[in-house]
Amino acid sequence: MYRVVNPLLKHIIYRYSHDATSRQQCLQYLKALRTLQFKGYNTIFLGETDLSESLITGEKVSHEDTLNWPKWTIVHAGNSQGWVPWRYRVFLRNELPLGQQEVFQEFCDFLSITYGKCAIVVRERRPSRVKTEESSKGVEITEPQATSAPSLLCMNCCPETAEATGHKLLTVPFSYNYLHPIDAAWSSLKWFIINNRKEFSLASFERSSSYQCILFSDLIVKGIERMTPNKWKAAVSKTRRWENYYLDKFS
Numbered sequence: 001m002y003r004v005v006n007p008l009l010k011h012i013i014y015r016y017s018h019d020a021t022s023r024q025q026c027l028q029y030l031k032a033l034r035t036l037q038f039k040g041y042n043t044i045f046l047g048e049t050d051l052s053e054s055l056i057t058g059e060k061v062s063h064e065d066t067l068n069w070p071k072w073t074i075v076h077a078g079n080s081q082g083w084v085p086w087r088y089r090v091f092l093r094n095e096l097p098l099g100q101q102e103v104f105q106e107f108c109d110f111l112s113i114t115y116g117k118c119a120i121v122v123r124e125r126r127p128s129r130v131k132t133e134e135s136s137k138g139v140e141i142t143e144p145q146a147t148s149a150p151s152l153l154c155m156n157c158c159p160e161t162a163e164a165t166g167h168k169l170l171t172v173p174f175s176y177n178y179l180h181p182i183d184a185a186w187s188s189l190k191w192f193i194i195n196n197r198k199e200f201s202l203a204s205f206e207r208s209s210s211y212q213c214i215l216f217s218d219l220i221v222k223g224i225e226r227m228t229p230n231k232w233k234a235a236v237s238k239t240r241r242w243e244n245y246y247l248d249k250f251s
Contacts, residue, residue, distance in 0.1 A: 025173040027250040036119040044118045046077040047182035048152045080236045082229040103155050108165040117166040124174040184235035185227040192223035
């Protein structure tokens with residue numbers, strides 16, 4: 001019997017053979033995080049997720065077609081208690097200028113006022129792929145992994161900006177991205193959209209055409225609210241257990 005992997009989950013956990021290099025990167029990240037936490041830094045998980053138009057509307061389209069459809073990217077953050085009370089951002093991919101440094105500056109200033117000094121944790125981007133000498137055969141390999149600068153697709157996360165406001169910026173190694181609990185929040189949001197988008201849709205039928213109006217902002221707000229503090233605490237607790245396991249295993 002064939003089993004279909006749910007598309008909401010296929011980008012969350014990647015299985016890799018944890019070689020010595022990736023284990024060392026993970027250990028360095030965990031030690032740095034624990035050191036900052038011991039010094040009184042508040043841990044803030046900053047992340048993003050994409051919402052395709054087909055996910056919002058519910059239209060069934062092929063994978064190739066979805067590549068040309070609009071995508072929205074949501075940027076938000078949480079700590080051990082839940083979402084931080086920061087006004088999250090929604091970017092329309094490929095329509096707005098990327099690398100918005102002023103947004104990250106505003107975020108760091110907000111954290112300073114609200115929490116004091118923080119350890120801001122982001123996920124490492126997927127390693128880029130480069131052509132080999134056998135490019136004529138169409139062979140691709142993954143570029144040797146180096147520690148990349150913390151960054152989101154729609155917002156530059158500058159370590160200097162963070163340090164200037166009293167914070168530290170850390171990156172979860174790509175092979176251990178499940179140590180970033182915000183994925184659980186994105187999964188909750190997308191399930192809410194799938195199950196409730198009809199309630200946020202208004203249909204208009206005319207003689208020659210019909211229209212569908214989706215209350216996009218209200219849909220996102222309600223979906224984000226579904227990630228309750230209890231759900232957040234459960235996700236962070238699970239991440240903490242993994243962190244303790246790897247600290248013990250890799251030390």
